[in-house]
Amino acid sequence: MLSTRYEIERPGQPIDMIVFPDSGIVSIVAHGAQQKQIEVGIVGREGMTGLAVVLGGDCSPHSTYVQIAGEGQRIAPADLRAAMEKSSTLRNVLLRFAQTFMVQTTYTAVSNASAKLEERLARWLLMAHDRVDGDDLPLIHEFLALMLGVRRPGVTVAIHSLESHGLIRTGRGTITVVDRKGLEEVANTSYGIPEAEYARLL
Numbered sequence: 001m002l003s004t005r006y007e008i009e010r011p012g013q014p015i016d017m018i019v020f021p022d023s024g025i026v027s028i029v030a031h032g033a034q035q036k037q038i039e040v041g042i043v044g045r046e047g048m049t050g051l052a053v054v055l056g057g058d059c060s061p062h063s064t065y066v067q068i069a070g071e072g073q074r075i076a077p078a079d080l081r082a083a084m085e086k087s088s089t090l091r092n093v094l095l096r097f098a099q100t101f102m103v104q105t106t107y108t109a110v111s112n113a114s115a116k117l118e119e120r121l122a123r124w125l126l127m128a129h130d131r132v133d134g135d136d137l138p139l140i141h142e143f144l145a146l147m148l149g150v151r152r153p154g155v156t157v158a159i160h161s162l163e164s165h166g167l168i169r170t171g172r173g174t175i176t177v178v179d180r181k182g183l184e185e186v187a188n189t190s191y192g193i194p195e196a197e198y199a200r201l202l
Contacts, residue, residue, distance in 0.1 A: 017075065039149075068137070117150060122186040
């Protein structure tokens with residue numbers, strides 16, 4: 001069981017396990033000046049944590065923790081390295097996922113730098129929606145503010161805007177996707193390219 005806020009990797013600390021989520025969402029969070037944190041990527045059932053190990057390292061400068069609870073499989077770094085040495089097919093698949101994840105983080109940076117908050121929120125909701133079953137996302141405003149690197153009031157305004165256009169519905173600790181196509185239109189070009197790259201490679 002992967003419980004919410006469970007920390008899988010700590011900045012600069014040796015990775016002691018790699019997780020392949022079967023459900024739920026894991027966040028990779030960068031740490032900036034004055035202890036500011038911002039999410040740089042997410043992983044769900046399409047991927048894995050511990051890409052530093054796949055790429056030959058043993059730790060990451062980022063935090064990795066569970067954002068939406070779920071379940072998954074785990075493996076020790078030494079066992080994963082041994083499996084990659086034995087199977088070129090496995091190694092190639094994991095390296096392809098690493099490439100798609102790097103594309104995702106690149107577009108997260110582009111989105112954070114140039115997209116309006118509504119666009120960024122719509123993109124994030126679409127990415128989360130891709131990785132869960134059903135339309136309900138167990139999320140709170142404070143957590144979204146941390147993930148998007150903005151203040152809570154800004155997230156609240158953006159959520160109300162999307163809700164007023166009938167794209168989402170909010171409940172206590174839950175956001176429900178009502179109109180996915182409408183969210184894609186709001187997200188504009190900030191959503192779609194990393195997803196297409198994943199489909200092309202994997």
